[in-house]
Amino acid sequence: MNRLSLVSAILLALTLPMTGCQTAPEAELAESDKDAQQSQTLSVLTQPKADRQVLEPMEVSGARIRWVDAEAERAGDTPAAEGMVQPGRDDKPYVAQTSRPAAKLALRAADSSSSSNLETAFLSPPPPPPPVGSMQYSEPFNREGYADLVDNAVMRVAQSPVSTFSIDVDTGSYSNVRRMIDQGQLPPSDAVRAEEFINYFDYGYQPPSSLDTPFSVSTELAPAPWNSKRLLMQIGIKGYEVPKTKTPASNLVFLIDTSGSMQSPDKIDLLKAAFKQMLPELRPQDRVSIVVYAGAAGLVLAPTAGDQREAISAAFDAMSAGGSTNGAAGIELAYQMAEQNMIPGGINRVILASDGDFNVGTVSVDALKTLVADKRKSGIALTTLGFGQGNYQDQIAEQLADVGNGNHAYIDSLQEARKVLVEELGSTLLTIAKDVKIQVEFNPALVSEYRLIGYENRMLRREDFNNDTIDAGEIGAGHDVTAIYELTLVGSGAEASDALRYAKAQPLAVDASGELAWLKLRYKQPDADTSILIDKPMLRSQIRAKSSDRLAFAAAVAAYADLLRGGSNMPGFAYSDVMRLARRGLRDDERGYRQQFLGMVQRTEQLSTPASAQQISMQR
Numbered sequence: 001m002n003r004l005s006l007v008s009a010i011l012l013a014l015t016l017p018m019t020g021c022q023t024a025p026e027a028e029l030a031e032s033d034k035d036a037q038q039s040q041t042l043s044v045l046t047q048p049k050a051d052r053q054v055l056e057p058m059e060v061s062g063a064r065i066r067w068v069d070a071e072a073e074r075a076g077d078t079p080a081a082e083g084m085v086q087p088g089r090d091d092k093p094y095v096a097q098t099s100r101p102a103a104k105l106a107l108r109a110a111d112s113s114s115s116s117n118l119e120t121a122f123l124s125p126p127p128p129p130p131p132v133g134s135m136q137y138s139e140p141f142n143r144e145g146y147a148d149l150v151d152n153a154v155m156r157v158a159q160s161p162v163s164t165f166s167i168d169v170d171t172g173s174y175s176n177v178r179r180m181i182d183q184g185q186l187p188p189s190d191a192v193r194a195e196e197f198i199n200y201f202d203y204g205y206q207p208p209s210s211l212d213t214p215f216s217v218s219t220e221l222a223p224a225p226w227n228s229k230r231l232l233m234q235i236g237i238k239g240y241e242v243p244k245t246k247t248p249a250s251n252l253v254f255l256i257d258t259s260g261s262m263q264s265p266d267k268i269d270l271l272k273a274a275f276k277q278m279l280p281e282l283r284p285q286d287r288v289s290i291v292v293y294a295g296a297a298g299l300v301l302a303p304t305a306g307d308q309r310e311a312i313s314a315a316f317d318a319m320s321a322g323g324s325t326n327g328a329a330g331i332e333l334a335y336q337m338a339e340q341n342m343i344p345g346g347i348n349r350v351i352l353a354s355d356g357d358f359n360v361g362t363v364s365v366d367a368l369k370t371l372v373a374d375k376r377k378s379g380i381a382l383t384t385l386g387f388g389q390g391n392y393q394d395q396i397a398e399q400l401a402d403v404g405n406g407n408h409a410y411i412d413s414l415q416e417a418r419k420v421l422v423e424e425l426g427s428t429l430l431t432i433a434k435d436v437k438i439q440v441e442f443n444p445a446l447v448s449e450y451r452l453i454g455y456e457n458r459m460l461r462r463e464d465f466n467n468d469t470i471d472a473g474e475i476g477a478g479h480d481v482t483a484i485y486e487l488t489l490v491g492s493g494a495e496a497s498d499a500l501r502y503a504k505a506q507p508l509a510v511d512a513s514g515e516l517a518w519l520k521l522r523y524k525q526p527d528a529d530t531s532i533l534i535d536k537p538m539l540r541s542q543i544r545a546k547s548s549d550r551l552a553f554a555a556a557v558a559a560y561a562d563l564l565r566g567g568s569n570m571p572g573f574a575y576s577d578v579m580r581l582a583r584r585g586l587r588d589d590e591r592g593y594r595q596q597f598l599g600m601v602q603r604t605e606q607l608s609t610p611a612s613a614q615q616i617s618m619q620r
Contacts, residue, residue, distance in 0.1 A: 145356075146190035147395035147457065151569060154451045154488075154496040157444045158503050164439045164465050166458040166472035167237065167481045169427070171420075172386055172398060172410035174200040177564065179389065179412035181603050187564060191394060194454030194561035198482050201557065201597075203550045204588055205238035205480060214433040215239045215475055217521065219538060222547035225555050225581055226573040229494035230486055233538060234551050235440075235519065237481040239432050247430060247477075249285040250306070250347040255334040256319060257354035259294040263321035266412075267388035271353050272316045274385075274417030279313060281425050282306030289337045290315050293330025294322060303341045328368060335375045342379070347429050349406065353385045356393030365396055372404045373471070379527075381431060381474070385420070386410040405434060405474050423591070427476030433523040435472040435531065438483060439465040441518045446540060448495055449488035451569070453558050465522060468531050475523075482554055486569075487516070514540050553585025553594065560601055575605035 155163070173196035177187045208216045218236040223229075254275065262268045282288065286306030291299055301315040334350045342348055372382055382404025384397040394410075401408035407428065409420045420428055437460060442450055464470040475481060488494050517538040522531040547555065560578045562569050578601050586594050 142389075143391045144188075144191075144389065145393040145395055146188060147399070149190045149193065149456055151565065152452045152454075152456055152459075154449050156449055156497060156499070157442045157447050158499065161444055162439060162441050162462050163450065163452055163485070164437065164460045164462050165452065165455045165483075166460055167436045167438060167475065167483070168195050168402075168455060168458050168473050169199060169475060169479050169481055170196050170398060170401065170408040171200045172196060172384075172394065172408045174410075175412050175416050176386065176392070176394060176410040178600055179410070181600055181607070182412075184607065186604070186607050189565045192561050192564045193456070194558055194565075195458070195483070196454075197557050197561040198454065198484065198554055199480065201553070201593060202480050203236055203482060203554060205236045207238045207478070208240050211240045211242065211432065213240075214523070214525070215436075215479075217519075217534060217536070219519065219536075219542070220544065220548060220551050221516070221538065221542050222544040222551055224486055225547070225552070225577070226559060226570040227494060229492045230488050231543065232547065232551060232555060233485040233487055233517070234554060235438065235483045235485075237436075237475065237479075237521075239427065239475045239477055239479040239481075242426060242430060242432070242477040244426070247426060248346040249287070249343050250282075250349070250429060251287050251303075251338060251341050251343045252347070252429075253289045253291060253334045253338045253350045255330050255350055255352045255354075256290060256292045257294075257330070257352075257357075258292045258319055258321050259357070260322050261355055261357045261391055262388070264388055264390075267355060268319065268321045270411065270414070270417070271385075271387055272319065273414055274411050274421060275316055275353075276313055277414065277418055278421040278425065279309045281422060282309070282312075287341055287343070288312055289334075289341065291330055291334045291337060292319060293333070297329040297333040299333065299337065303337070328371060331368070331371060331375070335378070335380060338380045339378055348379055349381045349383060349429055350404075351383045351385065352397075352400070353387060353411075354397065355388040355391055356384075356386060356396040357391045365399060368396065369399055369403045372400050376403070376405045382406040383428060384408045402473075403471065405431065405471075407474070407476065419591075419593075424476075424478070427479040430477040431474045431526050432477050433475045434526055435468070435470070436475055436481075436521065436523040437465050437470075437472045439520045439522075440485065440538075441520075442487075443515050443517060444490075445513070446490055446516050447487055448490045448492075448499070449497070451486045453484045453486060453569075454561070455483065465520070468524070468529065484554060484558055489516075516540055549584045549587065552581050556582035556585070557597070560597075560604075564604070575601055575608070 170193075173191060173193040177191055177197075180187045180191070205218045206216055208214065216238045218234075218238070220234040220236075221231055224232045256271065258268065262271075284305050284307040287303045288301065288306055289299065289303045290301035290312075291297060300318065301312065304311055306312075331350075331352070334352070338348055338350055376382070382401060383406040384401040384404075386392060386394065386397045386408070387410075397410075398408045409416070409428075411417050411420065439462075440450075458473070460470065460472070473481075488496070515537045518535065519538055520533065520535040522533055524531050556578050559570050559573050559581070560575075563573070563575060563578065567573070579598055582594065582598055582601070586598075589595055
């Protein structure tokens with residue numbers, strides 16, 4: 001049996017148990033085509049993942065449902081037939097309801113070398129489905145995607161005295177995990193990125209007095225709450241708060257995923273309501289365009305003045321979800337619109353709203369990152385907003401924002417939409433410093449070990465710090481960025497590893513008897529190619545006997561993230577300890593986000609107790 005026949009045989013064999021269909025001679029089916037009057041449902045399984053190419057529904061002809069290779073035969077960008085959804089990915093069934101009698105299912109094998117061959121599997125009609133709308137999208141399994149994440153290791157200063165990383169202002173991991181906790185489920189550990197938990201909160205750092213220096217740097221040293229023999233070193237960055245009256249005009253392109261996977265109240269419906277909250281913040285000098293994409297991309301709102309709110313709102317209202325997801329085509333068109341309407345000296349940004357489930361066109365994460373990285377050279381930034389569950393592709397949304405000189409957030413509620421798109425609109429849109437890097441050199445005479453909490457996917461090589469061609473993170477107007485190191489001092493007895501027997505102590509080239517570390521930051525102005533250096537010592541004399549309430553709350557959030565990831569870095573520190581520590585930071589909680597955090601920790605503790613988790617499940 002040739003490869004093409006084998007693929008069709010496998011597809012047919014897998015489909016029959018799902019639908020209860022029985023094979024029949026073609027002549028009998030042809031006869032039944034004439035008599036059948038009611039709509040039917042077919043369940044389709046794609047090829048095994050190793051051999052898979054993306055297939056897209058292209059046409060319905062008579063009783064024939066036809067799936068063709070979207071990469072090889074995308075002539076004219078023919079959209080998916082009405083009433084159909086994209087085929088399954090990762091070996092999962094998807095349901096397509098048509099308004100014609102179902103008898104023949106034509107499948108083209110995903111073999112570009114045999115694109116002229118067509119094989120047809122014949123199926124007798126299954127029982128009619130329950131009444132539904134014109135299309136039913138089935139998402140039977142959880143296919144959410146998260147990048148593998150390994151905690152930063154404890155480093156011996158004698159062997160690795162320098163730590164270098166890019167800053168990160170994303171918050172999507174926190175709100176995404178909050179969504180899971182609210183629904184009564186513990187998150188997968190890879191969904192938890194500690195720095196995004198910490199940076200979700202504002203720590204009240206003092207901002208700089210002018211934009212000449214785009215951000216201020218605050219530091220603190222105090223005992224670690226989970227081990228008093230160790231220290232926490234907090235580095236806080238606060239971006240300049242640009243007054244709204246001085247915010248430059250914006251050229252915004254909303255890139256909206258309207259594919260079938262977005263057909264859900266927590267996706268397309270929430271998305272529309274979220275963006276409508278932003279409309280009152282737009283001004284006459286701002287320009288808004290809307291691009292949508294499914295099987296193909298299209299412009300649904302030409303550049304429109306920001307005060308034309310009814311027209312913009314109507315464009316959002318007119319959107320509906322259906323078809324497959326060609327994210328690359330949408331990104332191309334969105335950047336094209338942004339370039340055509342570029343505002344020199346203004347805010348030029350594409351805002352991508354999606355579940356990240358790209359399955360047609362360019363679907364490789366690396367290829368999409370290359371596409372976005374190339375586009376950022378034009379001075380157009382990319383913000384990504386994640387929506388929905390079940391097939392949410394976190395790693396794609398987060399990584400595209402990183403390479404697009406933007407930020408990533410996850411919208412799980414209208415409250416979160418208001419936080420990101422209204423309360424923090426300036427920091428979301430206006431970049432005041434780019435390619436911001438941090439490098440810390442620890443003094444081996446005083447510090448024996450260190451560990452950076454979070455930022456695992458932001459680590460840089462030592463030499464990258466001075467290389468201005470290396471991309472790093474951006475800071476928006478008013479943004480807070482926090483990084484925390486856990487330190488072990490020489491002679492404290494709290495070392496996690498033994499010193500090397502044959503290691504030789506490194507002589508100090510300078511008089512640094514009171515320095516624990518040397519802190520350096522590099523950044524570029526938004527329109528510059530050359531970085532500026534800021535450096536300062538971290539002194540032993542700066543160690544506090546007790547942490548400030550600010551550091552206490554940040555430490556509580558860091559400990560909570562560690563517990564969600566297994567609790568291996570802070571042994572013995574429980575959820576009750578997290579809540580006790582976090583309560584110290586509730587004074588400055590105008591919008592209630594910190595109080596909300598306490599409730600989140602409490603629910604997590606209940607879910608982590610088998611009896612409580614079972615009781616919660618029964619209540620739900």
